[in-house]
Structure formats: structure tokens, C-alpha cells
């Protein structure tokens with residue numbers, strides 16, 4: 001049995017779900033994977049808990065060294081606070097795997113994180129679509145298929161809101177409902193502007209084609225009133241032959257994307273000669289994101305790869 005010390009940053013809904021899942025499913029993972037996952041420290045904004053001790057935050061590098069942490073699991077706000085990038089880089093430089101649901105530092109520090117991950121893996125599935133493993137497909141499964149285009153609905157809120165609007169519900173009421181169900185963010189502006197979908201596609205394009213998310217341009221049509229009474233989808237696109245551009249636009253809800261129900265999501269990879277490969281499901285929720293982080297934790301420990309891919 002391999003005991004795996006983990007330092008967790010963030011004790012919001014996703015971080016708390018990560019802790020609950022380790023407690024609930026730990027025995028199964030010990031039996032199935034020979035991994036005994038132990039969260040040895042949980043860090044918040046100013047304070048941390050190590051075992052029974054609640055104390056002010058200490059230096060992360062020293063904490064990783066003292067606890068022997070093999071994984072740094074990160075579920076802190078995607079608000080651009082530089083600490084998310086600093087801590088992720090510190091953990092990687094200490095040789096810990098980075099598993100993150102936080103998106104903002106992936107957009108700004110992709111190249112730095114890749115350079116720091118010389119001994120360990122960076123796993124970002126939770127940031128690319130909560131419980132939908134679109135990042136795993138992009139990272140490794142489709143390698144060699146030479147994906148030409150990727151298209152999808154990767155924001156559960158927008159699909160949910162657009163369907164409710166087509167049923168005659170006002171946009172504000174549909175957003176409230178999405179928030180009550182834990183799909184929409186507390187500030188839903190990125191869900192509706194297309195920024196969240198574009199973020200996920202910038203990350204998928206980085207995994208697929210090596211684009212730097214920091215220099216990927218976004219062209220997004222927002223969900224804003226007046227909206228068509230017909231059912232629509234907020235669809236993101238990126239193409240290999242249009243490097244560095246991600247587009248998000250409103251389209252009629254037809255085909256497999258039309259059948260989708262928020263908070264489920266779907267991504268279609270056009271793999272040329274290998275055909276179209278579509279992944280759907282994997283709903284947006286804190287527990288979905290935490291499950292994804294745990295899948296990534298187990299994957300990083302069992303696969304011996306380094307870096308993003």
C-alpha cells in the first residue's frame with residue numbers, strides 16, 4: 001500500500017467535496033489502486049489546518065517538505081489572485097504533482113507551470129469542464145489523431161439558462177435557478193459572456209495543439225437580452241488552422257448539442273480520418289469538479305508522466 005500525503009488549498013464547495021470524497025471512497029481506492037490518500041493539510045485564505053492544529057498559514061515549500069506531500073490539490077478562486085500561480089509553481093518545484101480546478105493561473109502562467117513541472121504532472125481536468133474528462137481526451141487519448149477542430153458546449157449554466165429562456169422563463173430567473181442548483185458561479189458574468197467557455201477551450205487548445213492560453217484571442221458573443229425565443233446553444237470552437245483563436249457564439253440548438261441538457265456538457269473533436277469523437281455528460285457541480293480532481297490525483301500517481309501532457 002502506498003500512502004500519499006496531499007496538501008489541499010481551498011475549502012470552498014469544491015475543496016470540501018474533495019475532502020468528503022477522500023473520506024467516503026478512500027477504502028475503495030486503497031483496495032483498487034493500492035493508494036492510501038491522506039489529506040495532511042487544508043489551506044484557506046489566511047489559515048491552515050494540519051491534523052488537529054488550526055494555525056496561520058505557513059510557507060508552502062516548508063509544508064510540502066515537512067509533510068512529504070506528493071500532491072498539491074488546488075481549488076481556490078479563479079479570480080486572478082497571484083497566490084494561486086505562486087503556490088502552484090512552488091508545489092511543482094518541490095516535486096509534488098499539481099491537480100487544480102482553478103483556471104485563472106492556467107491562462108496566465110501556462111508556460112511557467114510547464115517549465116516548473118520537470119519531476120511531476122500537472123492535471124487540469126476539473127478546470128476544463130468539471131466532471132467531463134474533455135481535458136484527458138485532449139491531453140493524451142487523441143494524441144496522434146491530429147485533431148483538426150474542437151466544438152462544444154462546456155458551460156453548464158449557459159445551456160441551462162438558454163433552455164429555460166426558450167420555455168418562457170426570464171433570463172434573471174433562469175440564472176437564479178442555475179445558482180440555486182450550484183451550476184452558475186456566484187458572479188455568473190463569465191458563464192453568460194462566454195468567458196468561462198472560452199477559458200475551457202483555451203485550455204483544451206493548449207493541451208491539443210500547444211497553444212499558449214495567455215496569447216489565445218477570444219471572440220465571444222454574450223448571452224444577453226433580447227434573446228431568440230427558439231432554443232439555442234452557446235457553442236465554443238477552435239480550429240488547428242486558425243491558431244490562437246477561440247470563438248463562442250449562439251447557434252440554433254440542433255444535433256447532439258441540441259439534445260444536451262444543462263448542466264451536462266459536450267465536446268466534439270473532429271479527428272479527420274479518425275472521424276468525429278464526441279464526449280458528453282460530466283455535469284458542472286462542486287462535487288463533479290472534486291471527483292475530477294480525485295480522478296486526476298489517482299491518474300497523476302499511477303501514470304508516470306510529467307508536465308501537462
Ligand SMILES: NC(=O)C1=CN([C@@H]2O[C@H](COP(=O)(O)OP(=O)(O)OC[C@H]3O[C@@H](n4cnc5c(N)ncnc54)[C@H](OP(=O)(O)O)[C@@H]3O)[C@@H](O)[C@H]2O)C=CC1
Nearest residue numbers: 011012013014044045075076077078083101102285286289
Ligand atoms: N463550483 C464548480 O462547479 C466548479 C468550480 N471550479 C473552480 O474551482 C475553484 C474553487 O471553487 P469553490 O470551491 O466554489 O471555491 P471558491 O472559489 O469560492 O474558493 C473558496 C475557498 O478558497 C479559499 N481561498 C481564497 N483565496 C485563496 C488563496 N489565495 N489561497 C488559498 N485559498 C484561498 C477560501 O479560504 P477561506 O475558507 O479561508 O475563506 C475558501 O475556502 C474555483 O476556481 C472555481 O472556478 C471548477 C469547476 C467547477
Ligand SMILES: N[C@@H](CC=O)C(=O)O
Nearest residue numbers: 155156157183185284
Ligand atoms: N459555472 C460553470 C461551472 C464549472 O466550471 C458552468 O456553468 O459550467
